[in-house]
Amino acid sequence: MHVGKSTSLYLPQLFFLFLFICNFLLLSLVYAQTDDPLLNSEDSSVAIPDSELVVVAPVTSLIAEDYKYDDGKQINLSWVPSIDDQLVGSKVLGYRLFRIIDDGKPELLAKLRCGANSYSDGKLKSESVYSYYLEAFSKNFIATSTRTVPISPEREWINFDRKYLFLLAFIIGGAVIFFIESARRGKKLFVRKIAGLEAVDEAIGRATEMGRPILFIPGILDMNDVQTLAGITILGRVSQQIANYDTKIRMPVSRSLVMTAARETIKAAYQTAGRPDQYSDDMVNYVTDEQFGYVAAVDGIMVREKPATVFLMGAFFAESLILAETGNSVGAIQIAGTARPAQLPFFIAACDFTLIGEELFAASAYLSGEPKQLGSLKGQDVGKGIAMAAILIGVLAETIGTAWNVEFMNDVVRWLTILFTTQ
Amino acid sequence: MEHVALWIAAFLTLGIYSFLYKDNIWYKLCESIFVGISAGYWFVVLFWDNIYGKFWVGVFPPKAYNDAGELVNSAEPDYLLIVGAVLGVMMISRLIPKIGWVSRWPLAFIVGSTSGLYLINYFTSNMMRQVEATIIPLFGMNYELSAYDIIGNLVIVIGTFTGLVYFFFSKEHKGWFGRTAKIGIWTIMITFGASFGYTVMSRMSLLIGRIDFLFGDWLGLIK
Amino acid sequence: MKREIPLLITFIVGVVLIVSVFVPPTETLGEDFSVFFDIIAVFAFFLGGGNLVQSHFSKARKRQTDWGYSIVTLVGFVAMLTIGLFKLGNPGGISAPPTAEGSLFQEIFDFVIMPLSATMYSLLAFFVASASYRAFRAKNREATILLVAAFIILLGRTPFGMLVTGWIPESFDILQIPNMAIWIMNSPNLAGQRAIMIGIGLGVVSMSLRIILGIERTYLGGDD
Numbered sequence: 001m002h003v004g005k006s007t008s009l010y011l012p013q014l015f016f017l018f019l020f021i022c023n024f025l026l027l028s029l030v031y032a033q034t035d036d037p038l039l040n041s042e043d044s045s046v047a048i049p050d051s052e053l054v055v056v057a058p059v060t061s062l063i064a065e066d067y068k069y070d071d072g073k074q075i076n077l078s079w080v081p082s083i084d085d086q087l088v089g090s091k092v093l094g095y096r097l098f099r100i101i102d103d104g105k106p107e108l109l110a111k112l113r114c115g116a117n118s119y120s121d122g123k124l125k126s127e128s129v130y131s132y133y134l135e136a137f138s139k140n141f142i143a144t145s146t147r148t149v150p151i152s153p154e155r156e157w158i159n160f161d162r163k164y165l166f167l168l169a170f171i172i173g174g175a176v177i178f179f180i181e182s183a184r185r186g187k188k189l190f191v192r193k194i195a196g197l198e199a200v201d202e203a204i205g206r207a208t209e210m211g212r213p214i215l216f217i218p219g220i221l222d223m224n225d226v227q228t229l230a231g232i233t234i235l236g237r238v239s240q241q242i243a244n245y246d247t248k249i250r251m252p253v254s255r256s257l258v259m260t261a262a263r264e265t266i267k268a269a270y271q272t273a274g275r276p277d278q279y280s281d282d283m284v285n286y287v288t289d290e291q292f293g294y295v296a297a298v299d300g301i302m303v304r305e306k307p308a309t310v311f312l313m314g315a316f317f318a319e320s321l322i323l324a325e326t327g328n329s330v331g332a333i334q335i336a337g338t339a340r341p342a343q344l345p346f347f348i349a350a351c352d353f354t355l356i357g358e359e360l361f362a363a364s365a366y367l368s369g370e371p372k373q374l375g376s377l378k379g380q381d382v383g384k385g386i387a388m389a390a391i392l393i394g395v396l397a398e399t400i401g402t403a404w405n406v407e408f409m410n411d412v413v414r415w416l417t418i419l420f421t422t423q
Numbered sequence: 424m425e426h427v428a429l430w431i432a433a434f435l436t437l438g439i440y441s442f443l444y445k446d447n448i449w450y451k452l453c454e455s456i457f458v459g460i461s462a463g464y465w466f467v468v469l470f471w472d473n474i475y476g477k478f479w480v481g482v483f484p485p486k487a488y489n490d491a492g493e494l495v496n497s498a499e500p501d502y503l504l505i506v507g508a509v510l511g512v513m514m515i516s517r518l519i520p521k522i523g524w525v526s527r528w529p530l531a532f533i534v535g536s537t538s539g540l541y542l543i544n545y546f547t548s549n550m551m552r553q554v555e556a557t558i559i560p561l562f563g564m565n566y567e568l569s570a571y572d573i574i575g576n577l578v579i580v581i582g583t584f585t586g587l588v589y590f591f592f593s594k595e596h597k598g599w600f601g602r603t604a605k606i607g608i609w610t611i612m613i614t615f616g617a618s619f620g621y622t623v624m625s626r627m628s629l630l631i632g633r634i635d636f637l638f639g640d641w642l643g644l645i646k
Numbered sequence: 647m648k649r650e651i652p653l654l655i656t657f658i659v660g661v662v663l664i665v666s667v668f669v670p671p672t673e674t675l676g677e678d679f680s681v682f683f684d685i686i687a688v689f690a691f692f693l694g695g696g697n698l699v700q701s702h703f704s705k706a707r708k709r710q711t712d713w714g715y716s717i718v719t720l721v722g723f724v725a726m727l728t729i730g731l732f733k734l735g736n737p738g739g740i741s742a743p744p745t746a747e748g749s750l751f752q753e754i755f756d757f758v759i760m761p762l763s764a765t766m767y768s769l770l771a772f773f774v775a776s777a778s779y780r781a782f783r784a785k786n787r788e789a790t791i792l793l794v795a796a797f798i799i800l801l802g803r804t805p806f807g808m809l810v811t812g813w814i815p816e817s818f819d820i821l822q823i824p825n826m827a828i829w830i831m832n833s834p835n836l837a838g839q840r841a842i843m844i845g846i847g848l849g850v851v852s853m854s855l856r857i858i859l860g861i862e863r864t865y866l867g868g869d870d
Contacts, residue, residue: 071671159668166668169546172848176855191592223533224683226541226850229857229865236864256694257687260517261530264867285701286694289469290461290759292766296439296454303446318770325773328780339846341839342622345615346774348792349781356611357842358590361849364862372861376852377592383848384587387554394558395580402560413558420555422547428757435758439765443772451715457762459719462698463726464755466691470731471744473684481681507682511689518693524648527866529686531652532659534865536679538854539663549847553840571820575833582834586841607841612788614838616795617830619781623774623800630771633764 056084056092058143059134064151069162072126072155077119082136082143085114096135100147102128124153164419172386176379183375191374196335196353197366203333204241207308213248214238215307217298217323218262219314219338220291222255226361227339231314232261233364234337238311239266243273251284252301254294259286295319299326312336312351313360316343324350337363390416433641436633478504557583582610649867653860660858698723726754795830802827 059079067074077097085092092114098106099121109132110119124130131150136143183189207214216238218231235251242249249266253259262284270279287297299322302310310327312320312334320336320343327334328350336347337355347354355363358380365373394416401409438453482505484498510529517526561576562568568576588600589607596604639645663679666672702716733740735750745752781792801807807823814821820829856862 069670071673156670159670162668165543165547165551168551169543169851172546172851173855176852177859180856180859180861189593190595192595194592222683222687223530224537224680226537226545226853229534229537230853232865233853233857233862253694255687256690256692256697257514257530257533259694259697260514260526260690261534261865264527264530265864268864268867281697282701286462286697288458288462288698289465290457290763292763293457293461293759296457296762296766299442300446300451300454318767321773321777322766322769325777339849341614341842342618344842345619345792345796346777348615349619349777356590356845358845358849361846361853362592364853364864365856373856376856376861379855380845380848380852381591381593383550383851384591384845387550387844387848388584388587390554391557391580391584394554395561398558398560399562402564403562403566416558417555420551420558422551428753432757432761436761436765439762439769443769451712452718453762455715455718456722456758458698459722460726460754461759461762462695463723463730464751464759466688466695466727467730467744467751469684469688469691473688477681478685503678504681504685507685508689510682511686514686514689515692518696527648527652528655531655531866532679533683533686534857535656535659536663536676536683538656538857539660540676540679542660542664542851542854542858543667545847545850549843549850551847553844553847557840571829575829578833579837579840582837583840583844586838587844590841590845608788609791610834611838611841612791613795613830613834614842616792616797617799617835619778619792620796620799621803621831623778623796624803626770626774629764629768633768636761636764 053141054091054138055141056136056138056143057082058136058145059095060145062132062134062145062148064130064132064148066151066154067120069156069159070153072153073124074120074122075124075130075151075153077121077132077148079117079134079145081115081117084138085136087115090114091138092136093138094136096137098133098135100131100133103150106133126153126155128152162422165422168386168419172379172383175382176376179375179378179382180372181375183371183378186371189371189374189378191366191377194355194359194362194366196337196355196359197363199333199335199353200238200367201241203309203311203335204238204245204247206333208245208247210308212308213250213305214242214309214311215298215302215305215327215332216249216251216311217314218251218253218258219312219316220254220294220319221315223257223261225315227315228255228258230337230339230360230364232258232265234311234313234360234367235262236265236269237364237367239269240272242266243269243275243278246275246278249283250301250305250307252287252294252298253284254287254289254291256286259284291317291319295322298323302326302330302332306330307332310334312338312347313355313363314338316340321346321350327351390420429641433637436637478508553583581606586610649863652866653863657858657860660854664858695723726751729754795834798823798830799827 059082062077062079065076065078066072067076081095082092084090094114095112095116096108097110097112097119099109100106109121112119121130121132129150129152131148133147134145136145179189204214216235218235219225219228221228223229223232239249241247243266251262251266253262263281266283267276267279270276287294301307302323303326307327307330310323310332312323312327313336316323316338317340320338324334324336324347334351335353335355336351337360338344338347339357339360341357344354344356362377362380365376368374394413397409397412397416400406401413435453435456438449441447442450481501484500486494488494510532513525514529515526517523557580559576559580561580562573585603585607587607589596589604589611591600591604594600635645659679662672663676666675699720702719705716706713706720729735730744730751733742733744733749733751736742736744736746737748738746742749745755778796781789781796783789801810802824807827811822819825853862
């Protein structure tokens, strides 16, 4: 179905731009007043009355250290609280932390509660030199600590705390790339059948025979979510089949960027199938960003247009059940996939086939049938193998190590914990 | 005014509920109101939050004054945000068919940044942390665990292991591998059943909320 | 070239963001790029919003089925845009947030969008009942397991669970439904969740690499 272009096609967008420009002009009239919290600080030189002085001891061991593996923006402070800082009946009411930049005037950085023994000072400049001191105060006395040695935060270029993350990511990423290359060179790779994906052809065929449209719902999040990306890549495969069979497709979306990407995807499929004139922008339309407004509209489309096949591929929240149940009620064959475990049970209950978590991300590679795409699935299996080996070895080592106090086993556990601990 | 607004809310509520019977004029009207007004709402909110709140205020930070009315140091302009605006304008080039292909550049930027960002995020949170959390001593650190806890730990470890076997793509689910994968899918089904049962009651409470509105706030039958 | 440059952009941006996790001076790039995305998304709304207006306007003009509702949608959309962008009926004027208390914009949200949203959400109560009826017909072993687990958790969260199995002596209290529910949530449920999450993590790695390396490129369209 081809819609002829008309001159009014872009008038709505131009109307928008006009509204937008008007607002930009109005924006320049807006000013703001801000309250700088540091300027509103109390004067630190409190008058001390003559009688009933509540003397408190200052904090000790105040140390300023550069925070390692950052861009030279943070210094961490630690100290031993005043000995008069008690849990019960504390004479100390709190602390005031002061900072001196480049030998300038002291400025109040923070007010801290009793018991505080550390502070992180961020958003610093690596060219400047910083020193700090703390005041412990009672109701009428202030005890000042010694000043820290001046320090500049240092910039590190590599975060060595994350070396094990890099190692694991390198191994698994490397495995993915290795198998992609192996497949590209002609090596045969076996991938087992996934029921939900085997049914895609049949589902599209059903819609073609019945002369009813296919409804594709890519979730309700935007293109900055991986599940939406997965949904769009699956759309690419599905629309190739749709273009070949010349089946109708309807795709209401909840985000404008998704609309743009989906149109590119479907248009490319029709071009590849040699039917560019059969493509129409009306196949994909924007509804609303509002979650349940979108659902209301999609439900309406389902009951009025009665699609033969419904694909629900992407990120879904509570609306998953509403969509799946409505699709079920109109007799559509439904294939769903999401990486949100909380919504999977509803798809399992209401849909004919469900792609569980990882299968959603594998779907486009599986549907393409291309060896280099299938190679990436092998890489995923290497990752699973590593996870399974780590769990098996770790649990055995931890159990034997604690049961018989075997040092070697405890070391294995320690090493595995370090390897899989993220910073 | 509030009385009128209450009636409008009740009208819209009942209109949506009419869908449970079948599609009808009332539901279509409520649906079209919902779509139109909510689309407008979100554009306005996103415009003021992002175009003004992030871009405009970032590039042209407002002047800050203290209580005495003196100008104090305001934030420094972040000119990097102009890159975002340029990409946004490139997106709108789709309006002009001859240069519409330029809109693929910001799309490529978004897809690339999503892929790059989430690759490490998901790897650490979903893979590394879950493996680390599964490495547990089956009998506890000092043999203090009861039979109940030991069986629980065994189920966690075996269930996670067999669940991973189920998701293996490289081997057919046959023989011993198939039997292991079977245990895995049973574990996953328990997970789904638990999720299902857990949310049923909370879904019911949503309905109670609307009934409370209709019979309480609107009709005044519930005090 | 119309495809090559975007593929190059995807590759460079993807690699830069992966590397930025390990290079502290570039650690904030992810946040900066997220802000770029927010800005781009609002610009993209001109396309989406324009499509909304164009499709409904076209429907109304051609007097297609249900064209009257398209007019309602258009009126609602334009009205909301005007009220919100120009902050009409806002007690704080142009400098106040659009959602300021007492503003017309916020009132429309409270008395139109909120009730509609809450009502749509509450439809889940009906749909979960129909989904349960279908799911609980337990046609195979997996469905039976799902049914039993759901039933135990459901009962365990209500006083009925204790009522039914409260008579079981303390030495066998694990068989009391609330305790079984707790054990299911803490053990097999946790195991299944972990297996699914590990799979998802690896799936995202694989798909992201395919996109960054340009193996997966359907989202970019064809050569035109």
